[in-house]
Amino acid sequence: MVRALTSTVIASAVCAVLSCWLVLIGWSLMGDAVSHAVLPGVVLAYVLGAPFALGAVVFGFLAVALIGVVRDTSRVKEDAAIGIVFTTLFALGLVLISVTPSQTDLNHIIFGNLLGVDTSDLIQIGVLGAITLTLLVLKRRDFTLYAFDPTHAHAIGLNPRVLGAALLGLLALTAVVALQVVGVILVVAMLIIPGATAYLLTDRFGRMLVIAPSFSVLAAVTGLYLSYHLDTASGGMIVLVQGAGFTLVYLFGPRHGIVGKRLAKRRREVARAG
Template sequence: MYDLLIEPLQAEFMQRSLLTAVLVGIVCATVGCYLMVQRLALLGDAISHSVLPGLVIAYIIGIDIFLGAFIAGVFSTIVIAWIHTQSQIKEDAAMGIVFSAFFALGITLMTVVQKENKIDLNHFLFGNILSVTQSEVINTLVITLIVLVVIVLLFKELMLYTFDPVGAQAAGLPTNLLNFGLMVLIALTIVASLKSVGVILVLAMLITPGATAYLLVYRLHMMMIVGAAFGVISSITGMYLSFHFNLPSGPAIVLVAFSFFLLAFLFSPTQGLLTQSLAKTE
């Protein structure tokens, strides 16, 4: 048992991968709680898919792919807001339109680049945390710290806006700025997670740990703490399973996170499906 735990830590690439996985587990769960409470899971999906063309364009012109992804993610939120405010299209429909168009553009660009350069860019889609570099670990750490510091500093304002946007506006808070700031935090979180789980699976890490915590606790700050704990445990466990059983790391992390959600869904003391059934029969 001891060897199973220590053996992966002997390799430098696993040390970097585990550190990145822990950071991603924390930041995704923390930001994802806002998406859970506001019922905006589709927004996370929209932004995560929308970063793909930014990634590929950044690769083509030779700049940092993190920067390209972030710009594309923020730009997609601006386009969503523009369509929603300038037409009768509902926000969820605008999200679906934008993320599908951006994702299609990203896939097209990937296909063109791979034909011309004979390289594999599929790690953008599914992640490849085992190949994370020292500079990418630092980038993920910096992004995680920025996101967490902003959330701590603006916790009360974001909480009021999240639960009562009308009340927040009446209280004089800049709700439009808070909304845009939250979108930027989501985009940053997705960028930080790209190397770990990729564009397609990042939504799972944004939503699943927070949803698990949502079934267990009620207060937002406790949701963030419990969700982050599930995110970290899922990330570490998934990495160990990936190492010992030669599994793809991103999907392994997501499946572990889903397993925790399933346990909470069935056995949560207050909201569990089985515990509620047992309580009714007693």
């Protein structure tokens, strides 16, 4: 339980910080694509005895390259290209799992196995999480400028393509960090919900980088304890708590919540009438 709690906190914090940029850039679908497309890379890395992160990064970039090729060389639009590529690669991963002889159950890559985290898994999660978080913090200004205005970033000497590729590489690493916690299927939720929730609570990006991981860690710990006491799937419960938290903010957020905006509008109408 201690290892599960530690890995949950690390994965949720790293996913939440990256989610801030994904939400701003509008890469929700891309996050979904990369998180699913890393599955065959992780399986092949297991077969070859290579680090999971290596296979994930290779297939993450492969997915992005294939999406670009399909989009630029055909009439197919980007959203359709993303759907075609990530589902095909995800299916390839499922086939590889089904034909790979293994002494361990590789299905935990798909669905997660939080309570099965051992010391080596925890070390991998910690190292990859530290690398990803450090790079995001060190390059946060460049990534933020790229998210808001890539044209201006290019004008001051930054390379938007390199910054985009770096974010995608970090996205692949983050997917590996969260695989053990919630599995491939639910990784995208941890990569989108915290940033989207923080986006509804503040208009300042610096505050988003604080609110998102705080919300994500709180939801993850709450979900883990609920899954323990209710005897439910830990990964699913973590994401469910995050979804419930987003719903509350969406409805009752002080500035952008649906109910809050209606109440504020009614107060303004009353004040004008008075």
